[in-house]
Structure formats: structure tokens, C-alpha cells
Amino acid sequence: MELPVPYPLEDVRVLDLTRVLAGPYCTMMLGDLGADVIKVERPGSGDDVRAWGPPFAPGGESAYFLCVNRNKRSITIDLKAPEGLGLVYELARRSDILVENFKTGTLDGMGLGYDALHEINPCLIYCSITGFGSTGPYSDLPGYDLIVQAMGGIMSITGEAEGAPAKGGVPIVDITTGMFSATAILAALRVKEKTGKGQRIDMALLDSEIAWLGNVAGNCLVSGKPARRLGNAHPNITPYEVYPTSDGYVALAIGNERQWRRFCRVSDAPHLAEEPVFQTNADRVRNREKLVPLMTELMKGRTAQEWIALLRKEEIPCGPIQRVDQVLNDPQVRARGMVVEAAHPTAGLIELVGSPLKLADTPPEVRLPPPTLGQHTEGVLREVLGLSEAAIGELRARGVICFQDPKNS
Numbered sequence: 332m333e334l335p336v337p338y339p340l341e342d343v344r345v346l347d348l349t350r351v352l353a354g355p356y357c358t359m360m361l362g363d364l365g366a367d368v369i370k371v372e373r374p375g376s377g378d379d380v381r382a383w384g385p386p387f388a389p390g391g392e393s394a395y396f397l398c399v400n401r402n403k404r405s406i407t408i409d410l411k412a413p414e415g416l417g418l419v420y421e422l423a424r425r426s427d428i429l430v431e432n433f434k435t436g437t438l439d440g441m442g443l444g445y446d447a448l449h450e451i452n453p454c455l456i457y458c459s460i461t462g463f464g465s466t467g468p469y470s471d472l473p474g475y476d477l478i479v480q481a482m483g484g485i486m487s488i489t490g491e492a493e494g495a496p497a498k499g500g501v502p503i504v505d506i507t508t509g510m511f512s513a514t515a516i517l518a519a520l521r522v523k524e525k526t527g528k529g530q531r532i533d534m535a536l537l538d539s540e541i542a543w544l545g546n547v548a549g550n551c552l553v554s555g556k557p558a559r560r561l562g563n564a565h566p567n568i569t570p571y572e573v574y575p576t577s578d579g580y581v582a583l584a585i586g587n588e589r590q591w592r593r594f595c596r597v598s599d600a601p602h603l604a605e606e607p608v609f610q611t612n613a614d615r616v617r618n619r620e621k622l623v624p625l626m627t628e629l630m631k632g633r634t635a636q637e638w639i640a641l642l643r644k645e646e647i648p649c650g651p652i653q654r655v656d657q658v659l660n661d662p663q664v665r666a667r668g669m670v671v672e673a674a675h676p677t678a679g680l681i682e683l684v685g686s687p688l689k690l691a692d693t694p695p696e697v698r699l700p701p702p703t704l705g706q707h708t709e710g711v712l713r714e715v716l717g718l719s720e721a722a723i724g725e726l727r728a729r730g731v732i733c734f735q736d737p738k739n740s
Contacts (some may be wrong), residue, residue: 338365338691339489343520343716346426347371347403348419350378352476352502353536354432355399356509361428361516362402363686367709369426370400370702371419374407374733377704390677397701399685401673404699404707407733408419414731416441421716423448423455427523428516432460435470445531456519458512464535474536476502484558485541488547491562508539535683569615569622570594573652574630581630581638584648587616588612597645600629659684673700710733 340361347370355370355378361369372378378400384393409415420443423429429448431438438444445457459465462474480486480498485492490497512534519530541548547558550566556613558566563582566569570585585591588611595604603609603625608618615622630638642649653661659670671685686695712718712732726732 339690339693340364340366340520343367344426345369345428345430346419346422348429348431348433348438349460350432351380352399352505353508353512354430356382356429356506357458357460357512357516359399359401360509360513360686360688362699363688365693365695365698366428368401368403369422369707369715370403370405371410371422372405372407372704374409374705374730377405377407381704388675388678388681390675390679392675392678392701392703394642397675397678397681398684398702399490402699403702405702405705406708406709406711407705409731410441412731414726414729416443416488418712418716418726419443419732420448420451422711424451425715426452426455427520427529428456428458430458430460430516431540433461434464434473435459435461441487447528449531453528454523456516456523456532457529458516458532458534460508460512460534460536462536464538469537476505476536479504479536479540483537484544485540488558488560490560493558494560495560499703504536504540507543508534508536511539511542527562528611564619564623565718567616568612569619570626572626576630576633576635576638579635580652581635581649582652583630583642587647590647591615592612593645594642594647597641597647598629671697673697675700676703676706705732705734708732 343361343366345358345361345366345368347354347368349355349370350372358368358370370378377380378396380395380399381393383395386394388394388397392720398673408418410419423443434577439446445459448455448457450696461470462479463469463472477498477556480503481496483504485503486496486498489499504623515534519532519542523529546567550556551558561572563573568584568586570583570591573580583594592604595601603622607614609615609622613643633641639649639651658664664670667685667689669685669687673681673683675681681700683697683701688695709723712723712726713720718726723732727734
């Protein structure tokens, strides 16, 4: 009989001291890969985003909290109480990974910094996520996605050319920092396999944003010129943007000369391909201001669906501009399992965005729905720390921990 294949991180325990988005996104990725994620929350209120709404699911859970906290166990501990700090200290002793996103130095002052915990658990991988990192002149500043988007350059290149700076439509710095953090943690786990030692990981929102400025940062470093806003256009390729049609918009991405000539032919505009100022991509980028009005007028001659049918037949990259609700019901999205169901103890059957990690033998699954506040407190203290029912009851009576059966809440 063939034994089931274990999850990639099945024997890994993560102590999750994060809240809001960057940290929880990181720990959710680890949980999706099979790690036992123990999320520590404040008694009574929990993670800030539990109150960020509407919308709220039936039973009162915010959509925001639900979207980044599956595959975790929630335990409530008062970190202002000495007994609470002691519980976290003991959980860290028994964990493989700790992830936190307190302001720089906060946990050091509580006796839960890397140096203190490394002494009791040299194998611990300790990942700190802050706005600006633990070094440098900005290390004491708090980190918020909007502020880092402003300071990190992305807002200066997002929006219409003559318009105001604009942030991304999602907290993209938080999310990508969570992704980078998960990658760093997996690398540290590999090192730990070889050396038996953990290490500190110092992740910053600003660093992450700079890392994914990609070609725009590269252009600036090579040319010495600041990047500028181009709306939906690409700084290095054209036509590569969104164009109006007779009834909507189409995204068009022409990435090479073969596609350009084919586009001109099938769109009944072969003369464009023969114009000296549009011969090569470099020519078209230099003469963008001349090409865009011509392309705009040309694209208005058909409907969006007519363009998509015509261009896809010719293997010219294009796509419709879909609303988020349309995306979540797109047949490709559904076929790829990017919307999944989970049975939540108070909200009932809910839908969540699935994991993009498609491992053939050990695919991520929703093993646990997003937890209610403190749902697993008693179980974790009993299972991981070996506390007796009497000891748990005493901690509860003192307000160090709190929990409630979600079925009776």
C-alpha cells in the first residue's frame, strides 16, 4: 500500500506574532505548505484586521482577516502580562520558526528578541518584518504600505502621465514582502538542515519594493534619468498598453517585430509597419507620441470582443479588462483551483482565494479555515506546552489567555 506523501513543511512549527498583512501573508504561505502555524493574538480584540470592514462574513469575521489567515491555529495571550510573555517564551523554545512584525526593537525590550530566544533555541529561524529594516536612518519609523509605496518610487510611476501619483490597487508592498519573507525562511530552513542552526532574517517593506522595481530601476541606473508616469504604457516597449475600443477597452502587448507586423496586417493597417519611424521597437518607443494617437483611432474601429477574437487567432497577446468579480468566476481561474471552499465554524461555507503554488505531489490545501479568535488556545497550551487543565484554567481566570468555543459564540 502506497503511503500518503507528507506536506513539504509537515513537521515544521511556526510561532506567528504578526498581524495585518505582510506577516500574515508570509505565515499563510507556510501554512499552505503544511506548517503548523500558531497565531498569537491579543485577548478580546485579536489581529487588528478582524475589525477592518465591512464586508463581514456571517458570524462577524472580516473578509480582510479571512483572506490571509487560513491554515493557522489562533491562541490568545496577553503579552503585557509576565505569564503571557512566559508562554510565548516557551512556545519559541519548541518552534522551528518565529515570524514577527513589531516595530524595530519592541520584542527585544520584552525579552523576546532574537538574541534572547537564540540562547534557548539555537535552531530557531527568527524572521522580523518591519517597514525599513533594523539598520539605517529610517529603522525607527513605523511601516505602512501606503507610506512605503510613496517613499519607494512606485507611486511616482503609477497613474496617468499628467495625473497625480497613485498607489497600487492592492497593498502590493505588504503582499510581496510576505512572499519574499517566506522565500527567505525556506532558504534558512535549508541551511538549518545542513548546519543544525537557525538564523535571523531582517525583512523590510522598503527593500522589497526596491527589489521589484525591476526594469524601471534598471533603466534609471543605466540612464541616470528618473522614471516617469506613463499610465498603462510600458517604458521600453510599444504598443504595450490599454486601448479604447468601440465599446470598452483591450490590453495589447506586442513584444517583438514579428507580432508588430502581424498586428498591422490583420488590423488592416499594413502602412504602419512600413513607416520608418515605427520600423523597430526602439523607433516606436522614441516616437510613442506619434504612434499612440494612430493606435487609439485604429482600435476604436472594432468592439473589444472583436479585437480579442481577431488577435488571439493570430497569436497576438491581448486580453479584456475584467472586474475582480469577473476574474473570480473566470473559467480559467476556476479550472486552476484559484477559488477554494472552506467550512468556517461561524461563517459556514466560505470561498477563499487559492494558493498559486502548484506542486504536483504535495499541493497546498485548506487544512484549517481561518480561525476564530483564540479558537485553539486550550489545545495548543495542552499539546505543545503540556499544561494541565488546572493551569490553563488559572491563566484564563487571570485574563492572561481567553478562548471561547466558536459553536457557542
